[in-house]
Amino acid sequence: GAGVSQSPSNKVTEKGKDVELRCDPISGHTALYWYRQSLGQGLEFLIYFQGNSAPDKSGLPSDRFSAERTGGSVSTLTIQRTQQEDSAVYLCASSLDRRLGTEAFFGQGTRLTVV
Amino acid sequence: KNQVEQSPQSLIILEGKNCTLQCNYTVSPFSNLRWYKQDTGRGPVSLTIMTFSENTKSNGRYTATLDADTKQSSLHITASQLSDSASYICVVSEQTSYDKVIFGPGTSLSVIP
Numbered sequence: 001g002a003g004v005s006q007s008p009s010n011k012v013t014e015k016g017k018d019v020e021l022r023c024d025p026i027s028g029h030t031a032l033y034w035y036r037q038s039l040g041q042g043l044e045f046l047i048y049f050q051g052n053s054a055p056d057k058s059g060l061p062s063d064r065f066s067a068e069r070t071g072g073s074v075s076t077l078t079i080q081r082t083q084q085e086d087s088a089v090y091l092c093a094s095s096l097d098r099r100l101g102t103e104a105f106f107g108q109g110t111r112l113t114v115v
Numbered sequence: 116k117n118q119v120e121q122s123p124q125s126l127i128i129l130e131g132k133n134c135t136l137q138c139n140y141t142v143s144p145f146s147n148l149r150w151y152k153q154d155t156g157r158g159p160v161s162l163t164i165m166t167f168s169e170n171t172k173s174n175g176r177y178t179a180t181l182d183a184d185t186k187q188s189s190l191h192i193t194a195s196q197l198s199d200s201a202s203y204i205c206v207v208s209e210q211t212s213y214d215k216v217i218f219g220p221g222t223s224l225s226v227i228p
Contacts, residue, residue, distance in 0.1 A: 042219060106160070
């Protein structure tokens with residue numbers, strides 16, 4: 001597709017279960033970001049991948065959160081032992097190269113609800 | 116600490132009226148500043164991007180200004196339309212090896228008929 005694709009669009013899970021969120025960035029984009037947005041709140045940075053460099057994981061809120069980017073393309077955000085406070089919209093974005101100040105393109109997000 | 120603040124938090128205006136949204140930042144060293152529009156239930160979409168040397172940039176009815184000395188930016192919307200109802204987010208890039216971005220909390224704009 002032409003844009004950033006995220007799946008699933010909605011996910012309801014029971015507290016304590018693990019979830020995986022997927023992001024397909026725009027082809028050729030080397031930079032990929034994950035953000036979290038709670039209801040009525042601004043975007044919270046989680047993790048950033050840039051090419052083959054070590055990812056910036058400084059935004060991950062706890063060790064229950066992890067992310068991978070395989071082959072420099074698809075990324076998976078994993079939340080283990082989900083808690084109710086993990087409920088939010090998880091947004092993925094990609095861009096050609098951050099150092100060029102290029103535009104970030106966002107996916108539609110995955111709405112996670114932990115019950 | 117690098118921060119981005121926006122005001123007002125929310126705004127309601129009548130269709131056809133103009134409005135101005137404010138963004139103040141303390142990010143340093145500064146790389147660039149963007150304004151994004153986020154419709155309800157969707158991801159943000161870029162409206163404008165401004166670098167240190169740019170003072171103003173327009174995109175249709177949207178005009179962004181930047182004062183790098185005072186570290187302030189504004190987004191002016193002219194002749195508002197109902198479709199302008201959205202959250203407007205100011206995003207500032209810190210000039211690191213990869214331009215780490217810092218998001219503002221957003222201004223929620225409601226345009227009513």
